[in-house]
Amino acid sequence: MAIILDGKKLRDKILDNLKDKVASFQIKPKLVVILAGEDSASKIYVENKRKFAHKTGIISEVINYSSDVKESVLIDKIKELNNDQSVHAILVQLPLPSHISKDKVINAITPEKDVDGFTPYNTSKLFSCDIPYVYPCTPKGILLLLDEYGIDIEGKHAVVVGRSQIVGHPLAQMLLNRNATVTVCHSHTKNLAQITKTADIIISAVGKNIIKGEMLKSDCVVVDVGIFKDESGKLSGDVDFDSSSKIASYISPVPGGVGPMTITSLMLNTVELFEKTL
Numbered sequence: 186m187a188i189i190l191d192g193k194k195l196r197d198k199i200l201d202n203l204k205d206k207v208a209s210f211q212i213k214p215k216l217v218v219i220l221a222g223e224d225s226a227s228k229i230y231v232e233n234k235r236k237f238a239h240k241t242g243i244i245s246e247v248i249n250y251s252s253d254v255k256e257s258v259l260i261d262k263i264k265e266l267n268n269d270q271s272v273h274a275i276l277v278q279l280p281l282p283s284h285i286s287k288d289k290v291i292n293a294i295t296p297e298k299d300v301d302g303f304t305p306y307n308t309s310k311l312f313s314c315d316i317p318y319v320y321p322c323t324p325k326g327i328l329l330l331l332d333e334y335g336i337d338i339e340g341k342h343a344v345v346v347g348r349s350q351i352v353g354h355p356l357a358q359m360l361l362n363r364n365a366t367v368t369v370c371h372s373h374t375k376n377l378a379q380i381t382k383t384a385d386i387i388i389s390a391v392g393k394n395i396i397k398g399e400m401l402k403s404d405c406v407v408v409d410v411g412i413f414k415d416e417s418g419k420l421s422g423d424v425d426f427d428s429s430s431k432i433a434s435y436i437s438p439v440p441g442g443v444g445p446m447t448i449t450s451l452m453l454n455t456v457e458l459f460e461k462t463l
């Protein structure tokens with residue numbers, strides 16, 4: 186049976202330490218989250234962000250907009266926050282309502298306060314193997330989790346399933362920067378199972394139940410980024426846990442694996458951006 190990559194346990198350990206660090210600051214780091222629309226998953230994620238910021242001693246503010254908000258209203262608010270010295274980190278919760286250009290809104294965030302690492306400045310730093318202000322939260326959290334369990338990345342064949350801007354794409358680059366041999370698979374990939382069978386580390390981030398035990402190499406490491414409700418309303422990941430945990434050496438559960446690590450990275454990134462202003 187595979188060892189569980191326990192994201193909750195690591196979250197609690199990292200955030201306990203971070204809380205002590207934040208308590209030692211005279212001025213407190215402040216995170217502002219912009220939420221536009223009524224997406225129910227986004228509301229839960231944002232509430233979680235607020236809750237863990239509070240637990241860590243980080244000041245947080247959530248600014249809510251209705252789903253018909255104008256793009257210019259969001260951009261004007263971001264410009265205001267960029268100029269507000271009391272704000273150290275800005276996050277625009279994705280997805281945005283479909284009439285709004287995600288790129289225009291994200292690009293309005295000053296790179297120094299871009300807590301997701303999604304602005305062109307930070308992305309170009311990452312993809313040119315230079316140092317961004319911060320690294321995107323989910324990939325950063327996954328690497329923290331692998332490091333915690335002493336899982337070597339260098340020279341390993343890492344297969345990333347999914348090429349999203351939030352997870353798959355930056356994660357592939359971060360694994361490359363750690364000297365993994367990286368394959369990125371996506372919806373057009375042929376013979377997915379043939380490729381996953383050769384993976385030492387497989388990280389799936391597509392939001393569909395696609396990875397089964399029979400697609401895995403013995404003793405590989407499996408990280409499940411997917412989180413969605415299945416037909417019966419039960420929380421599920423990309424990976425079939427029962428069959429995969431019999432083959433893998435390590436596996437992250439859903440919930441309790443990558444999700445808590447994303448929150449952890451967000452808190453770490455907020456404090457890192459704050460510290461750069463000191």
Ligand code: GUN
Pocket residue numbers: 276277278279280301322323351447
């Ligand atoms: N929506 C789902 N994941 C994320 C994330 O990491 N950052 C932002 N801004 N929105 C998201």
